[in-house]
Amino acid sequence: MEIRTFESADVVATEAALYIADRIRENIAKKGIFTMAISGGRTPWAMIKELAKADLPWEKVFLFQVDERIAPDAHPDRNLTQLFKAIEGSKLVLRLNLFPMRVNAEDLNEACAEYESHINRMTGNGKLDLIHLGIGTDGHTASLVPDDPILEVMDKGVDITGNTYQGRLRMSLTYPLINQAEKILWVITGEEKAEMLDRLLHRDHAIPAGKIDQQHALVFTEELAAAKIK
Known part of the structure; x- marks a missing residue:
């Protein structure tokens, strides 16, 4: 798996935004649209803020969520809330084709099936x-967290976690859907992620992130996070 290391998290956010912008242009030129799913996190929101500044045919971009907490609309725990904060004031707000996860649906299983459709x-x-x-200090990615039944789901592309994690159940893309993506972009920053980044690169199946396909994946990281790569 290709890894690109930069001097700081801010530079990672900028370079990742430039990379995504290039993929958007390339895919739209080839087939007319671009489909993408994003995760949350401090550096990713900075990445999205940078990306929102780009002059792109946003009406041809279709944005999905990788995962979302089961929480009320506009709650600060929601990735959607943080996404809107990141793009606030940009032209992207009016032009983006966004598909939020319906985590407040009466029937969450139905909402998962609808999202996959x-x-x-x-x-x-x-x-x-x-x-x-992204990756957590426990090796989770998306809302595929250690010891959760969702790790065993192979017949659905979107599902609900079986256990609460940091106080919330979550809706998440699952391995089958994630692993068939044309490109997977890991954005990993922070010295506290160094051990898990090394384990990810060595395809350690003991952590959830280690089971993500690496054939079409690349990592954008900073020097602090890359310090323990062997």
Whole structure:
């Protein structure tokens, strides 16, 4: 898996935004649209803020969520809330085709199936052009967290976690859907992520992130996080 290391988290955010912008232009030139799913996090929100400044045909970009907490609308725990903060004041607000996860639906299983159907409809085959992922200090990615039943889900592309994590149940893309993406972009910053980044690169299946396919993946990271790579 390719790894690109930069001097700071701020530079990672900027370079990742430039990389995504290039993929958007490339895919739209080839097939007319671009489909992407994003995760949350401090550096990713900075990345999205930078990306929102780019002059791109946003009406042809279709944005999905990798995961979302089961929490009320506009709650600060929600990734959607933080996404809107990141793009606030940009032209992107009016032009973006956004598919939020319906985590307040009465029937969450139905909402998961509906979300997967949206992805299938927009992509035609379930393969998103790009999925952005991060990693936690426990090795989780998306809301695929250690010891959760969702790790064993192979017949659904979107599902609900079986256990609460940091006080919330979550809706998340699952391994089958993530692993068929055309590109997977890992954005990993912070010295506290160094051990898990090394384990990710060595495909350690003892952590959830280690089971993500690496064939079409690359990592954008900073020097502090890359310090323990062997």
